Amino acid sequence: MRALISVSDKKELEDFAKFLAKKGYEIVATGGTKKFLEEREIKAISVEEITGYPEILNGRVKTLHPAIHGAILAEKNEDLEKYNLKGIDVVVVNLYPFEKNIGNEKDMIENIDIGGVALLRAAAKNYKRVLVISSPSQYKEVMDAMEKGEINEELRRRYALEAFALTASYDTMIYNAFWNKFYDGMPEHFLYYSKKKMELRYGENPHQRGALYMDGNVEWEQLHGKKLSFNNLYDMDAAWNIVMEFERPAVAIIKHANPCGAALGKDIKEAYMKALEGDPISAYGSIVASNKRIDEEAAKEMKKLFIEVLIAPDFTQDALEILEKKKNIRIIKVKKWKKEGWNLRRIDGGLLVQDWDTKRLEEAKCVSKRLPSEEEMRDLIFAWSVVRYVKSNAIVFAKNEALVGVGAGQMSRVDSVKIAAMKAGDRAKGAVMASDAFFPFRDAIDEAAKVGITAVIQPGGSKRDREVIEAIDENNMAMLFTGFRVFRH
Numbered sequence: 001m002r003a004l005i006s007v008s009d010k011k012e013l014e015d016f017a018k019f020l021a022k023k024g025y026e027i028v029a030t031g032g033t034k035k036f037l038e039e040r041e042i043k044a045i046s047v048e049e050i051t052g053y054p055e056i057l058n059g060r061v062k063t064l065h066p067a068i069h070g071a072i073l074a075e076k077n078e079d080l081e082k083y084n085l086k087g088i089d090v091v092v093v094n095l096y097p098f099e100k101n102i103g104n105e106k107d108m109i110e111n112i113d114i115g116g117v118a119l120l121r122a123a124a125k126n127y128k129r130v131l132v133i134s135s136p137s138q139y140k141e142v143m144d145a146m147e148k149g150e151i152n153e154e155l156r157r158r159y160a161l162e163a164f165a166l167t168a169s170y171d172t173m174i175y176n177a178f179w180n181k182f183y184d185g186m187p188e189h190f191l192y193y194s195k196k197k198m199e200l201r202y203g204e205n206p207h208q209r210g211a212l213y214m215d216g217n218v219e220w221e222q223l224h225g226k227k228l229s230f231n232n233l234y235d236m237d238a239a240w241n242i243v244m245e246f247e248r249p250a251v252a253i254i255k256h257a258n259p260c261g262a263a264l265g266k267d268i269k270e271a272y273m274k275a276l277e278g279d280p281i282s283a284y285g286s287i288v289a290s291n292k293r294i295d296e297e298a299a300k301e302m303k304k305l306f307i308e309v310l311i312a313p314d315f316t317q318d319a320l321e322i323l324e325k326k327k328n329i330r331i332i333k334v335k336k337w338k339k340e341g342w343n344l345r346r347i348d349g350g351l352l353v354q355d356w357d358t359k360r361l362e363e364a365k366c367v368s369k370r371l372p373s374e375e376e377m378r379d380l381i382f383a384w385s386v387v388r389y390v391k392s393n394a395i396v397f398a399k400n401e402a403l404v405g406v407g408a409g410q411m412s413r414v415d416s417v418k419i420a421a422m423k424a425g426d427r428a429k430g431a432v433m434a435s436d437a438f439f440p441f442r443d444a445i446d447e448a449a450k451v452g453i454t455a456v457i458q459p460g461g462s463k464r465d466r467e468v469i470e471a472i473d474e475n476n477m478a479m480l481f482t483g484f485r486v487f488r489h
């Protein structure tokens with residue numbers, strides 16, 4: 001029995017190679033791997049001893065030889081005999097660390113693995129006979145299976161698929177790195193790699209299958225509670241994105257991907273109480289996010305509400321003890337959250353690909369006769385930071401850095417204003433209003449004035465801006481134009 005080992009990442013190799021040797025495998029290794037093994041007193045023969053040809057071009061060609069690939073790809077003993085080859089039964093390969101060398105063109109080129117990819121693909125193709133091991137994380141399972149004599153076709157096939165997934169992700173990384181280095185526009189080919197994090201009980205509805213795939217930019221850990229659902233995960237994303245808008249303690253409460261509450265406070269307890277007041281009825285069964293560690297005081301309040309998911313960067317031990325008494329709450333601790341790559345939306349037959357919307361308000365133009373007061377200004381900025389997370393047509397009313405009314409996902413903007421007004425009730429008096437896009441008519445302003453809104457923030461840019469500004473001035477309101485819209489469909 002022969003095992004070919006050619007690895008860049010030599011993590012955990014010593015024990016594994018010793019195990020293979022003990023099991024009677026004759027080890028064949030490429031230069032660096034052979035040296036590593038011999039330093040640890042593990043016998044290995046060089047590739048050159050089989051091919052009769054040295055490694056050349058600084059390692060660009062090591063294993064690319066018919067005597068190696070024939071020994072992997074031959075299906076039957078007769079074929080091996082015909083070409084006087086000794087079959088290779090196990091192939092252990094991991095690739096040049098391209099990901100650690102992105103930046104300098106020369107390093108990038110040198111770190112494109114050719115021979116390793118060919119070995120992986122050859123061994124994976126011939127999985128009926130050959131076992132391909134493409135990651136140190138597989139060593140343990142293989143050793144256990146070998147001990148039990150269970151290296152069967154199912155395991156070889158599963159490992160072959162892992163090898164194909166690795167080569168596919170490797171080429172995806174290479175393409176994207178070179179594209180980003182040399183070109184500015186949208187990539188000609190859209191290549192994306194992600195790995196299944198978990199199967200979900202079902203998708204958006206119980207008759208749809210579902211799973212979560214992740215690409216490495218975000219990491220979190222579930223500390224408590226039932227399995228997350230498809231809709232939980234979607235809402236969790238919206239909730240976390242809102243609180244990440246703020247430096248100061250912030251809490252967002254989400255239902256069906258829209259905030260029904262969001263607020264800033266001197267601490268998380270205060271932010272939570274203010275957010276909850278936004279729409280206490282809708283908050284039942286919500287997804288709650290906090291941008292700061294959740295402490296005992298906040299946890300005591302949160303415990304009173306039925307929360308589906310609570311997501312935060314951390315929790316004190318006391319807070320966890322309080323919250324974990326509730327069986328149904330899912331508690332998520334965020335470890336890493338990077339917005340990289342592209343924002344994707346699936347449509348039939350393709351993908352809509354766009355930048356993440358990272359544009360933030362740097363300056364706004366006052367277009368009304370009256371300037372906003374200091375409090376109005378503070379609330380306008382708060383409202384603008386939140387309205388981008390409400391489905392279009394989006395209107396939010398805010399007071400004292402808290403949402404008091406939201407109109408989401410309506411086909412007409414004035415209807416969104418009416419819904420926000422209905423939700424806010426008396427609290428609309430003295431509140432401000434944010435709109436995710438311009439007002440096509442003055443009707444929305446007239447509606448807002450009627451319920452006591454005193455200031456407005458919106459992109460501007462409508463053909464009828466003049467009429468809209470007239471409505472503002474007639475009602476002694478203040479209005480800021482941001483100059484850009486923040487649609488969310």
Ligand SMILES: NC(=O)c1ncn([C@@H]2O[C@H](COP(=O)(O)O)[C@@H](O)[C@H]2O)c1NC=O
Pocket residue numbers: 006007008009029030031032033034059060061062063064093094095096112113114115116117
């Ligand atoms: N060119 C080749 O024939 C070739 N064969 C195997 N490799 C790679 O060489 C690495 C191991 O090299 P070494 O044993 O010399 O440290 C592995 O990551 C393997 O994927 C090769 N190098 C890259 O293309």
